Amino acid sequence: MEELIKILEEVRPDLDFASETSLIDGGILDSFDIITIVGEFNDAFDIEINVADLLPENFNSAAAMWELVQKLKNA
Amino acid sequence: MYINVLEMLEDNVRDNPDRVALRDENESITYKELYERARSIAGYILAHTGVESGLAATTHLPKPVAVCIDRDIRSIILFFGIVYSGNFYVPIDVNMPKERIDTIFADLKPMMILSSAGQTIEGLDVTDYEKAVCSDADEDVLSVIRTNHIDTNPLYAIYTSGSTGKPKGVLISHRSVIDLVEQFAITFPFPDNLNFGNQAPFDFDVSVKDIYDALYNHGTVTVIPKALFSMPLKLIEYINENDINTMIWAVSAMRIVENFKTFSQIQTDRPKLIMFSGEIMPVKVLNYWKENVPGAVYVNLYGPTEITCNCSYYIIDREYAVDEALPIGVPFRNTQILLLDPESGTPITESGKEGEICVRGSSLALGYYGAPDKTAESFAASPLTDKYPERIYHTGDLGYYGDDGLLRFTSRKDYQIKHMGHRIELGEIEVAVCAIDYIDAAVCVFDKVREKIVLFYQTGEGADVFATDKELERDIVKKISLKLQKFMWPNVYKRYDRLPLNKNGKIDRVYLASKL
Numbered sequence: 001m002e003e004l005i006k007i008l009e010e011v012r013p014d015l016d017f018a019s020e021t022s023l024i025d026g027g028i029l030d031s032f033d034i035i036t037i038v039g040e041f042n043d044a045f046d047i048e049i050n051v052a053d054l055l056p057e058n059f060n061s062a063a064a065m066w067e068l069v070q071k072l073k074n075a
Numbered sequence: 076m077y078i079n080v081l082e083m084l085e086d087n088v089r090d091n092p093d094r095v096a097l098r099d100e101n102e103s104i105t106y107k108e109l110y111e112r113a114r115s116i117a118g119y120i121l122a123h124t125g126v127e128s129g130l131a132a133t134t135h136l137p138k139p140v141a142v143c144i145d146r147d148i149r150s151i152i153l154f155f156g157i158v159y160s161g162n163f164y165v166p167i168d169v170n171m172p173k174e175r176i177d178t179i180f181a182d183l184k185p186m187m188i189l190s191s192a193g194q195t196i197e198g199l200d201v202t203d204y205e206k207a208v209c210s211d212a213d214e215d216v217l218s219v220i221r222t223n224h225i226d227t228n229p230l231y232a233i234y235t236s237g238s239t240g241k242p243k244g245v246l247i248s249h250r251s252v253i254d255l256v257e258q259f260a261i262t263f264p265f266p267d268n269l270n271f272g273n274q275a276p277f278d279f280d281v282s283v284k285d286i287y288d289a290l291y292n293h294g295t296v297t298v299i300p301k302a303l304f305s306m307p308l309k310l311i312e313y314i315n316e317n318d319i320n321t322m323i324w325a326v327s328a329m330r331i332v333e334n335f336k337t338f339s340q341i342q343t344d345r346p347k348l349i350m351f352s353g354e355i356m357p358v359k360v361l362n363y364w365k366e367n368v369p370g371a372v373y374v375n376l377y378g379p380t381e382i383t384c385n386c387s388y389y390i391i392d393r394e395y396a397v398d399e400a401l402p403i404g405v406p407f408r409n410t411q412i413l414l415l416d417p418e419s420g421t422p423i424t425e426s427g428k429e430g431e432i433c434v435r436g437s438s439l440a441l442g443y444y445g446a447p448d449k450t451a452e453s454f455a456a457s458p459l460t461d462k463y464p465e466r467i468y469h470t471g472d473l474g475y476y477g478d479d480g481l482l483r484f485t486s487r488k489d490y491q492i493k494h495m496g497h498r499i500e501l502g503e504i505e506v507a508v509c510a511i512d513y514i515d516a517a518v519c520v521f522d523k524v525r526e527k528i529v530l531f532y533q534t535g536e537g538a539d540v541f542a543t544d545k546e547l548e549r550d551i552v553k554k555i556s557l558k559l560q561k562f563m564w565p566n567v568y569k570r571y572d573r574l575p576l577n578k579n580g581k582i583d584r585v586y587l588a589s590k591l
Contacts, residue, residue: 013549013552013553014552014553014556014561024302024305024306025302027301027302029305030301030304030305030561031304031305031327031328031331032327032495032562033305034305034306035331035334038335050335050340051307051308051335051336051337051339051340052308052340054305054306054307054308054335055306055308055309056302056306056309059305
């Protein structure tokens with residue numbers, strides 16, 4: 001989870017990822033952030049995030065993203 | 076012949092009053108409702124700003140009214156309200172850094188600030204849509220305003236990045252927008268039951284095409300929520316559910332769909348006309364769309380805000396290989412493009428020779444608002460004649476004609492870049508970084524391959540309070556975020572004890588670019 005937060009903070013140094021819970025629904029992350037984040041996650045965790053995983057509920061918070069990463073790692 | 080964009084709206088009110096004009100996530104309104112609400116808003120504006128009467132009314136000149144925009148149709152209704160009041164609108168994104176908004180307003184001095192969804196700006200008086208729309212319009216006053224209207228009056232101003240650190244307000248007339256939509260209607264096969272899927276925010280001139288093409292061709296504008304552009308599956312679902320058949324999108328938005336191979340999970344056959352602009356369209360992305368949405372006509376559009384959206388187009392009429400560059404095509408009817416030789420300043424008339432793309436015609440902006448020097452620099456006298464005043468706009472883009480007679484873009488003459496669909500002056504970033512007290516010098520270079528803005532900087536006194544470069548860079552981001560929008564923040568930071576100088580004593584950009 002620490003590594004994940006670190007990646008997120010590199011992409012958006014202006015945000016506090018520990019507290020945000022509506023990153024997508026609130027329009028805080030834009031499409032370019034998502035592209036970058038997905039690319040970084042795929043490399044760092046050796047996973048393949050599919051377009052079907054790109055749902056607001058999977059990216060609204062750092063915790064939700066961590067859950068998605070875990071799910072894909074164990075798949 | 077139209078002389079006011081409102082005449083297009085009123086034709087729709089007469090011919091198809093109950094057709095849906097505008098739709099977003101929350102509401103939709105018909106042409107008749109749009110007409111009524113816009114006039115009510117005009118009533119509110121006029122009641123609070125006043126209007127000339129008698130002979131003074133014949134000397135009326137439109138003044139700026141700012142609109143705090145969102146991804147909603149109320150922003151557009153406010154635009155039309157402002158036009159009915161005899162003024163011009165200026166879309167403002169309140170998510171911009173406060174300092175940037177202050178800089179714009181110091182230049183603009185808007186008569187009034189309206190908001191579409193309760194947005195506020197610290198220290199400024201903002202009136203919300205809900206309040207403005209409850210007014211009554213005085214029909215006689217509106218009619219006098221219309222009688223005195225001429226088509227060279229400004230319709231809107233859109234602010235764009237300025238190299239000296241100050242944004243520039245590009246001022247566009249009714250005439251230019253009417254010309255734009257007339258030529259689009261002649262040139263492109265707009266489908267029946269025309270429904271635009273609006274992607275561009277309203278402070279981008281790409282959205283001007285959605286709004287006024289819909290009006291001219293009796294269509295609908297469907298505003299697509301911003302969040303969907305991060306969630307491409309939902310985006311295509313939205314296109315299907317809303318029967319969107321026409322798209323005028325930024326290249327970057329189309330890339331996202333390709334990036335995630337979205338069509339492997341969901342298909343669409345709704346779009347019939349897909350136009351794109353803003354930056355160079357990678358053929359790989361275009362081919363992905365063409366393979367998966369084969370029923371659509373694809374158009375490459377080219378042009379800067381200063382010539383009212385686009386000056387040339389290319390309807391894709393053959394297959395392109397991934398290593399081929401798409402042409403930007405031919406000028407629109409009623410537009411002339413001159414390719415000026417950088418040495419002699421005279422028009423190039425042979426293929427294969429590179430020159431600066433310059434534009435003549437009704438599409439030219441009135442100028443940069445409140446910036447006569449900047450205006451004179453870019454909208455200069457034409458080299459074709461000195462017998463009468465003839466302006467051309469210098470785009471700063473370089474291009475050449477292929478043997479097929481089609482124009483092709485090559486690069487920029489200056490330090491303007493296109494990044495994440497935004498037009499950015501690297502100079503504006505440098506000004507913001509250099510304003511930080513512990514920065515001695517800084518230059519930005521755009522890494523085209525990785526699509527990253529790279530900042531090379533040199534620190535001075537005060538930089539030693541930061542234990543690491545990482546900490547220092549974080550502080551730079553914090554400080555520039557007060558002035559610059561997110562897409563302007565550098566993506567890569569390189570610290571130098573001494574930035575290298577060239578033989579003229581200036582920071583050596585060429586050397587630094589070679590270090591990427």
